[in-house]
Amino acid sequence: MTDGRGAGTSCGCDAAKVHMLWRVAAVFSFVFATVFLVLPLPADAQTYTFNSVRVEGNQRIETATIVARTGIERGKPVSAGQVNDAYQRLLDSGVFETVELTPKGDTLVISVTEYPTINRISFEGNRRVKDEVLQDAIGSQSRKVFTPEQAEKDANTVAEIYSAQGRVSATVVPRIIRRSDNRVDLVFEISEGTTIEIERVSFVGNRAYSDRRLRQVLATKQANLLRTFLRSDTFIADRIEFDKQVLRDFYLSRGYVDFRVNSANVEFTRERDAFYLVMNVTEGQQFSFGKITTVSEIPGVDPAAYQKALKIKPGVTYSPSLVENSIARMERLGLKQGVDFLRVEPRIKRNNRDLTLDVEFALTKGPRIFVERIDIEGNTTTLDRVIRRQFNSVEGDPFNPREIRQSAERIRALGFFATADVETREGSSPSQVIIDVDVEEQPTGSLSLGGSYSVSDGFGVAIGLQETNFLGRGQTLGLTLSTAQDSEQYVVNFSEPYLLGRKLRFDLGTGLSTQNSSFASYDVKRVFFNPALTFDTGELSSVQFRYSWQDSEMEARDDEVNGAVISSEIAQGKLTTSLFGVKYTYDSRLGGLNPNSGILFSVGVDAAGLGGDNEFIKTSGRVIAQTKVLNEEVTLRATLEAGALSWSGNNFSRTIDRFILGPNTFRGFEPAGIGPRDLSNGQDDAIGGNYYWVTRLEAEFPLGLPEELGLRGGVFYDVGNLWDLSDVNTAGANVVGADGSVRHVVGLSFLWTTGFGPLQFNFSKALKKEDFDKEQSFDLTIQARF
Known part of the structure; x- marks a missing residue:
C-alpha cells in the first residue's frame, strides 16, 4: 500500500511538470511569432516613376519653373532620396513658405504656399534717422518677395545704424500686415532709446x-x-x-x-x-634720429645729391612722417633726373644704448610696372579732371604706390566727397596696373542768413551763399549780400585752384560796400576789383601776386561835425587806387620737423601809382612762433607784426589808407583806441598812423577744472606803437600822438570751447598808455587758431 501510494504520487507530479513546460513553450512561441510579424522584412530601395507632375497653390511662380526646379524628369525612375532632394531645392529657393511633395501613383503632386510680396515698407518710431536713409540700408524692397530671414537681417541693420550713433539700446521689430492677393505691408517698429x-x-x-x-x-x-x-x-x-x-x-x-x-x-x-x-x-622709450645716410644700388646714380635733399638731421625726434616726406622728396628728385622706377628703402638700425635710430636711405630699382589707366566712378557732378589733377601720375607713367596713396589723401581733402576710395588692380598684363577711384559726392554749397535791427535804421538782412565745387569744376563761388544800414555790402568772390590746368591759384573779389566808421563821423563807400595769383615756391612756402583797383570815398554824415583832418579828407572826394602787390608766406606748422612747434612768416609789399589818383608803397609783415611745453599742456606763443606806409603822391593820405589797430591786433584798447587823434572842433577822431609795430606774448594752460567744461586759461602781454602823420593835411587840426609812444598791456584770458566755436574772453589792464587812448578792459572774440 505504501509503495502504491508513493508511486501514484510521483506520477502526478511528473504530469504537472510536463503540462507546465507545454504552457511555457506556447507562450514563447506566441511572443516569437508576434515579434517576427512586427519586425520589417528586408526590402529593396523604393523607386518611383512619374509620368506627370501636378503643382498646386502657386500664384506668381510658373508651374514649369517649379517643375524644372525639382530636377525630376517624367518617365524616369527616381528614388525616395531624389524626391527628398527635390523638396529641399524648392524650399531653399526662398520663395515658398511651405512645400509638400506627395506621390500618387504615377503622378507627383507638389503643393506650395508662396511667400507674399511686399506691398510697401514703412518705419515707425524713427525721429533721429530719416526714412530714406533706412530704406537705402535694408535689403527688403517693395514688389519683392518677403522672407522672415531677410526681415530679421534688415532689423539688425537698422539697429546697427542707431548703434553707430551711440544708441546701443535701440530695438527694431519687423511686423507684417497682410493684404489681399498674397501681399503684405512690412513695418519696422523702432524704439530709438537714448544715447549712451x-x-x-x-x-x-x-x-x-x-x-x-x-x-x-x-x-x-x-x-x-x-x-x-x-x-x-x-x-x-x-x-x-x-x-x-x-x-x-x-x-x-x-x-x-x-x-x-x-x-x-x-x-x-x-x-x-x-x-x-x-x-x-x-609707451616705451622715446627715440631720436641718429646717423642719416644715403646709398645707391643703381649704377650711375650719385647718392650725394639725394643726401643734400634731406631735411631731417641727427638729434631730431624720430617720426615716421618725416621719413615718408624724405622718401617722397627723393623720389621727386629722381623724376627730375630721369631715374625711372626709383624706390627708396629706409633701412633703420636701432641703438638702444643712446636711444637713437640710424636711417639709411637705399636707392633701388623697383619693379617695372606702369599705370595703364585711371578709372573714376561715382562722380555725377564733379568733372573727371578735378579728380585726375590730384594725381601726379598719368597713363603710361611708372607706378609709384606712395604717390598713389598721397593722391588719395588729396582727393579726400577736397571736401567734395563723403567717401573716396582709391585702389589698384592688375591691368591687361602683369606689368601694368589700373587705378580705380570710387567716390560718393556730398553737398558742397552753403547758405547763411542773418539779420539786424535798430530803432533808427530798422531791419537789415545779411545773406551769404557759397559753393565750393561750382559746376563740378572744383571752383569756389561766393556771394555776400548785406542790407544793414551800418555795413551794406554786395560782394562776389571766385577762386580757381588750378588755373590753366596748373597748380596756380586764381582768386577774384569784386563788389561794392558802404561802411560806417565806428571811431569818427564819416562813412566809406568802396567799389573794388581784386584779382590775385598764388603758387608754391617750396614745400612750406608760397608767393602771391595781386592787383587791386579801388574807387573809394569818405562821406560826412548828416548834421555831424568832424575834426579838421577828417574834414580835409572828405573834401578830397572820390579817389581811385591802382596797385600791384606781392606777398611771400612760409608756414612750417604742418610740414615742419617738430609737431609741437611751428613758425608762420609772411611779408607783403603793395605799390600804388600805375594809374589812379594815389601813389604810395605799403609794407606789412608778421611772424608767429609757437611751441608746446610741459607734456604739451602749456602753449607758448610769440607774435610780431609791423607795417609802414610811404606816401609819394601829390595829394594827402587819408585815414582809410593808413594803419588802424583793433583789439585783434592790440588788446586792451577799443578799435582805433591808440595812435594819433584829432581833437579839433570838439571832436575826438582816430586818424591812424603810417607806421606801427606790435609784439604779443601769450601762454595758454589748463585750469584744473573738469575737462568736459572746455575751459582753459591764458595770460598775455602786448606792447606796441602806432605813429607818424607824414603827408597828412593837419592844417587847423589839434593832433596828439603823432610822435607815438609805446603802450604796455597785460591781461588774463579764458578760452572756452563751445558748440558755436572757440570763444576767448580777455580781461586786460594797460600798464602804460596816453591820456587820449581809449582803453577797453574786456572784450570777447573768436579764438584765433595758430
Whole structure:
C-alpha cells in the first residue's frame, strides 16, 4: 500500500511538470511569432516613376519653373532620396513658405504656399534717422518677395545704424500686415532709446603724457555740458578703433616707436546709463634720429645729391612722417633726373644704448610696372579732371604706390566727397596696373542768413551763399549780400585752384560796400576789383601776386561835425587806387620737423601809382612762433607784426589808407583806441598812423577744472606803437600822438570751447598808455587758431 501510494504520487507530479513546460513553450512561441510579424522584412530601395507632375497653390511662380526646379524628369525612375532632394531645392529657393511633395501613383503632386510680396515698407518710431536713409540700408524692397530671414537681417541693420550713433539700446521689430492677393505691408517698429555717453576716459600706463593731454588727441570725448551741440561724447564702437589708431600716430610722431595699445575696455557705470573707457597703453622709450645716410644700388646714380635733399638731421625726434616726406622728396628728385622706377628703402638700425635710430636711405630699382589707366566712378557732378589733377601720375607713367596713396589723401581733402576710395588692380598684363577711384559726392554749397535791427535804421538782412565745387569744376563761388544800414555790402568772390590746368591759384573779389566808421563821423563807400595769383615756391612756402583797383570815398554824415583832418579828407572826394602787390608766406606748422612747434612768416609789399589818383608803397609783415611745453599742456606763443606806409603822391593820405589797430591786433584798447587823434572842433577822431609795430606774448594752460567744461586759461602781454602823420593835411587840426609812444598791456584770458566755436574772453589792464587812448578792459572774440 505504501509503495502504491508513493508511486501514484510521483506520477502526478511528473504530469504537472510536463503540462507546465507545454504552457511555457506556447507562450514563447506566441511572443516569437508576434515579434517576427512586427519586425520589417528586408526590402529593396523604393523607386518611383512619374509620368506627370501636378503643382498646386502657386500664384506668381510658373508651374514649369517649379517643375524644372525639382530636377525630376517624367518617365524616369527616381528614388525616395531624389524626391527628398527635390523638396529641399524648392524650399531653399526662398520663395515658398511651405512645400509638400506627395506621390500618387504615377503622378507627383507638389503643393506650395508662396511667400507674399511686399506691398510697401514703412518705419515707425524713427525721429533721429530719416526714412530714406533706412530704406537705402535694408535689403527688403517693395514688389519683392518677403522672407522672415531677410526681415530679421534688415532689423539688425537698422539697429546697427542707431548703434553707430551711440544708441546701443535701440530695438527694431519687423511686423507684417497682410493684404489681399498674397501681399503684405512690412513695418519696422523702432524704439530709438537714448544715447549712451562716455562719462570718463582714462588711461593706464602713460607716463610721458597726462590723461588730459591724451584726451585731446582722441575723437571720443567725455560727457560735457554742451552735448546738445557736441556728440563726440557718445559711445560708438567704430570710433574707439579710430581712437586707438590716432593714439598710436600721436606717440609714433613723437619718437615712441615701441608704443602699443594693450586694450581699450568699455564698461557700464553702476547705474548702467553711461560708459567708462579705459585705455591700457605701453609707451616705451622715446627715440631720436641718429646717423642719416644715403646709398645707391643703381649704377650711375650719385647718392650725394639725394643726401643734400634731406631735411631731417641727427638729434631730431624720430617720426615716421618725416621719413615718408624724405622718401617722397627723393623720389621727386629722381623724376627730375630721369631715374625711372626709383624706390627708396629706409633701412633703420636701432641703438638702444643712446636711444637713437640710424636711417639709411637705399636707392633701388623697383619693379617695372606702369599705370595703364585711371578709372573714376561715382562722380555725377564733379568733372573727371578735378579728380585726375590730384594725381601726379598719368597713363603710361611708372607706378609709384606712395604717390598713389598721397593722391588719395588729396582727393579726400577736397571736401567734395563723403567717401573716396582709391585702389589698384592688375591691368591687361602683369606689368601694368589700373587705378580705380570710387567716390560718393556730398553737398558742397552753403547758405547763411542773418539779420539786424535798430530803432533808427530798422531791419537789415545779411545773406551769404557759397559753393565750393561750382559746376563740378572744383571752383569756389561766393556771394555776400548785406542790407544793414551800418555795413551794406554786395560782394562776389571766385577762386580757381588750378588755373590753366596748373597748380596756380586764381582768386577774384569784386563788389561794392558802404561802411560806417565806428571811431569818427564819416562813412566809406568802396567799389573794388581784386584779382590775385598764388603758387608754391617750396614745400612750406608760397608767393602771391595781386592787383587791386579801388574807387573809394569818405562821406560826412548828416548834421555831424568832424575834426579838421577828417574834414580835409572828405573834401578830397572820390579817389581811385591802382596797385600791384606781392606777398611771400612760409608756414612750417604742418610740414615742419617738430609737431609741437611751428613758425608762420609772411611779408607783403603793395605799390600804388600805375594809374589812379594815389601813389604810395605799403609794407606789412608778421611772424608767429609757437611751441608746446610741459607734456604739451602749456602753449607758448610769440607774435610780431609791423607795417609802414610811404606816401609819394601829390595829394594827402587819408585815414582809410593808413594803419588802424583793433583789439585783434592790440588788446586792451577799443578799435582805433591808440595812435594819433584829432581833437579839433570838439571832436575826438582816430586818424591812424603810417607806421606801427606790435609784439604779443601769450601762454595758454589748463585750469584744473573738469575737462568736459572746455575751459582753459591764458595770460598775455602786448606792447606796441602806432605813429607818424607824414603827408597828412593837419592844417587847423589839434593832433596828439603823432610822435607815438609805446603802450604796455597785460591781461588774463579764458578760452572756452563751445558748440558755436572757440570763444576767448580777455580781461586786460594797460600798464602804460596816453591820456587820449581809449582803453577797453574786456572784450570777447573768436579764438584765433595758430
